Amino acid sequence: MRTTAKVTAAALIGGTVLMGGNAAQAGAPPSDEAAAQKAASSAAAQQRLGQFFVHLDQHQRGQLTNQAVTPAAIAAKAPTLEGDVHRVYSLNPEFVKGTPNAPAARFAYMAVGAKSATGQHATVWLTKSGASWTIMNVISGSEEAVYPAKADGGMVFTEPQIHAWYRLKDGRVTALNDTAKTSVAKGVTVGSYQKLVHGRYADKLPGSAYQRSGKLGGFSPTTGVSDRAPDRGPAPVLLALGAGGVVTAAGVALARRRRTPDSH
Template sequence: MTELSKARRAAVTALLAAGLALVTAQAAHADLAAHADTSGHADTSAQGAAPAQGDPEPVPAADLARAHSAVQDPTVLDKVGHFFARKGVPPTRQLTIGAAEEAKAAQDEAPRLAGDTVPVYTLDAGFVAGTPGAPVAKVEFTASKVVAADGQTASVWTVRQGDAWRVVNIASGGDESDYAAKAADGGGTAFREPQVNAWYVLRDGRVLPLDDEARRSVGAGGVSLAAYQKLVHQRYGDKLPGSTYDREGRGGGYRLDAAAEAGPGAAAQAAPQAAADHDSAIPAVTAAAALGATALAAAGVGAGAVLRRKRAIR
């Protein structure tokens, strides 16, 4: 695991746009998924042929362009500048510099977008349950990589709300864009299993690892899509909505035991965050919980909340 990954998981600050409560992210996510899935009404220029079995649904290029434009808003870039100026320190904690110095540092960071806005996919509850035809993952939000003058990077997350795109999160590093690019280079789609903080690529009917957590989950050579479905069903099938686990309100990360770290055939232990509604992709509010996010008061950020993302329980 790289030092950047450790720092990212140890102290990542999330910015919710003013007036956007966390619960609204679920509705916004459902809107995004519905927009991508509706034929005849959405721009399908990014879709091409129908997805192969298990493949996530592509997001229309026009939607990605609108999300990209939302991040280019001067107000958003100013917030990202302050994020860089604070070096990841949440707004609820005092800095050794004053507000004027912070404002100047934010301006000096001159944040700029780098690369394309990408869709971010998360393990789908329907796939976990074994629903026929369910994709391995569904789009949860879009991410845009922003770079500072001093080399810092951040991932700005956006979701669709009606006809508008809203920024809901700023996270240090650029995992979302970096893994998407790595997957696309070989002709595949990146997706995340948040319960174990693992990134994979679905390519030619196989689920292949993109990070250390994924290698511990499925092995260095990956597994077939069918084998991966059995694996996640074993892990989370009894913890879906409506299950005893769900009704008891249990949650947290998911621990892979020593045997499981060697490959996908071993048993897993502890409790993952419950997967989401079968009728849509896992909503943003669930993903935040799976990441171990804790709501904090947002000082100087507007009416939203600030989240700190922690590494999944090991």
């Protein structure tokens, strides 16, 4: 399986990655896709993307990424969006807990792919701030833009702790990438999937002894908690499953090894 470095814009330029309750919303009106697309197409967004691609070059050369970026360097990247904005859904902590009638996943953010004139790919994450959509993060690669487009009449969601992507359709959870295949094989019922994630994460949600202990180990799709997997880098903090979780990029390794989208 080919892997690619996924670099958060927050890590590159000192921002903050919001996860969980702060980023999650109960839903978003259909018109919000168009508004988010407009925000991602703005001159300010193109400027930020150009800077991101330049910083990505610097990072890949082993250089510091806090250097000033010239207008000419940004212009040379000539970033363009790829495709439409899609909603990204993420595993719901209430579902993990076993709350009756809780949906398996909840809306987290909008995402749209982007590319540079030099062949780099990135994904723009957008969240709503008041009445407007704003860029929350930019990461290299295209998972968050590609997989949500595979809904096929269902709902695509991610289990971010193991970088798994699933489709929920007709009461079954099926895999969209290799990690998800390891987790649910050829597919499971929603009830079976709930038992699976309850076993993995129910004792590690915000407020748990696990969180208070400061443990941030990685997760295996088959065994639950494990030592940090070397090809995944820093494991997603479990606060990503809870309300108010904030993951700050400071002190976190710049590059995470992440799987590229499979063709399904």
